[in-house]
Amino acid sequence: MNSIPTDIRTHVKKHPDAIIRVCSYHRRDFDLVVVRSRPHEMQSIRTSLQAAFETLPAAKLGIFDRLPVELMFLVHRNLDIRSFFHFRQINRQARVLSTGLHEYQLISKHGLEGLRGPLRTGLAHCFTITDLYRPLVTDKCSTCGGFGGLLFLFTAERCCLDCLQSSAHYRVLPPVYFRQSCTHISKSAPAPIRASFADRAWHL
Known part of the structure; x- marks a missing residue:
């Protein structure tokens, strides 16, 4: 605190509420480009995602139980997110095992x-737990190397x-424009090679 100039310390003491309001300013433009939820909406399910049931498991996992725990975790890391949650719902033993995965613990707590x-956008089958864990343990933008505060879904x-907003790497084409582009390409593109060869052979 001693290294802070006197005039700044004076402003902090006089206007603490204003400073907090400015620092916690909610950028409305983020609402147009990001998927976000209100904290209280997730609070009801946060506990169920981060913990297993208190009741001890009564059933086993069949042949899967023959694997060492390390191999079980390896399988979990390579399951897509949708399959991971399907496995998690099999029984209490599956829930205990999936909850114990280190990567999942960090994701359910911090990410x-x-x-x-x-899950909300229907892309859960495209990514694994490891895919979500990897960006969680870094703070860098994968394109420019600066601070990356967003996750491109x-x-x-x-x-x-x-x-x-500016990189072509993250540019998304709406389906209607994609269909129009494909229609334009199909009309302007030359005939397939096989058809060209067939016509040429026919004329010879």
């Missing part, structure tokens, strides 16, 4: 929004707002 995004990559 719940990143987990909610793929289509590739599960960290990115910054500037790159999200």
Whole structure:
């Protein structure tokens, strides 16, 4: 505190509420480009995602129980998120095992929004727990190397707002424009090679 100039310390003491309001300013433009939820909406399920049932497991996992725990965790890391949660719902033993995965523990505690995004958008089958864990343990934008405060849902990559808005790597084409582009290409493209060869052979 001694290294802070006197005039700044004076402003901090006089206007603490204003400073907090400015520092916690909610950027409305983020609402247009990000998927987010209100904290109280996730609070009801946070505990169930982060912990197993208190009752001890009564059933086993069949032939899967023959594997060492290390191999079980290896399988879990390579399951897509949707399959991971399907496995988690088999029985109490499956829930205990899946909850004990280190990567899942960190995601469910610190990266719940990143987990909610793929589930909400129907992309949960495209990514594994490891895919979400990897951007959680870094703070760099995968494109420019600066601070990346966002997660690009289509590739599960960290990115910054500037790159999200300007980089071609994150450019998404709406389906209607994609269909129009494909129609235009199909009309202007030359005939397939096989058809060209067939016509040429026919004339010879």
